[in-house]
Amino acid sequence: PRIDRAQALVFAGNHGICDQGVNPFPTSVTAQMVANFQNGGAAINQLCRLAGAELRVIALELDRPTLDFTKGMAMEVADLVGAIQIGKDAVDPEADVIVLGEMGIGNSTVAAALAGATFGGTAEDWVGPGTGADDEIMANKIRAVNAGLKRHKGAATAASILGSYGGREQAAICGAVIRARELGIPVILDGFICSAAAGVLLVNDKQALD
DSSP: OOOOOEEEEEEOOOGGGGSSOOOOOTTTTHHHHHHHHTOOOOOHHHHHHHHHHHEEEEOTTTTTTOTTTTTSOOOOOHHHHHHHHHHHHHHHTOOOOOEEEEETTTHHHHHHHHHHHHHHHHHHOOOOTTTTHHHHHHHHHOOOOOHHHHHHOOOOOOHHHHHHHHHHHHHHHHHHHHHHHTTTEEEOOOHHHHHHHHHHHHHHOOTTOO
């Protein structure tokens, strides 16, 4: 195997669940971080430069967060399909390997909900401090994820789980994985949020990530 062309894709989105006090930072930080990526000032920029990888940063409607999953569906079908397609379209067919990443204030809460819906368990099994949550914020995260898992307990497909909890960047990650598999391109997953997003695909196909 040779890696002559590596592509790193970072998808970014914002989340309505932040209304539940699950993060110490406002959602405006997502756009600030995306600007930092685009200006070459983040760690991922230096890692890609050292590795010779092409970096693409794709922001998905940061001014229109997904909805609060404790109150209803996070994404309508059209939003979900659109985000998945953005992920598919981002993949370079000539790449030898795809590296996936994400950015989005509140998306560790979304990831915990996705993991619970995919693999079972309670919020306490999946929720972590994310970007430095204190005890109060941790309690909010656990309460929000448990409420979401209860509300959407009937979600039994990859699409219904993604639609239930969001976010757009997680759906785009799934789209990129699907397209890479179609093209026979290996995918590198790193971190809880990215892995929880891609893990949703296992609901439909147990060999989706083999």
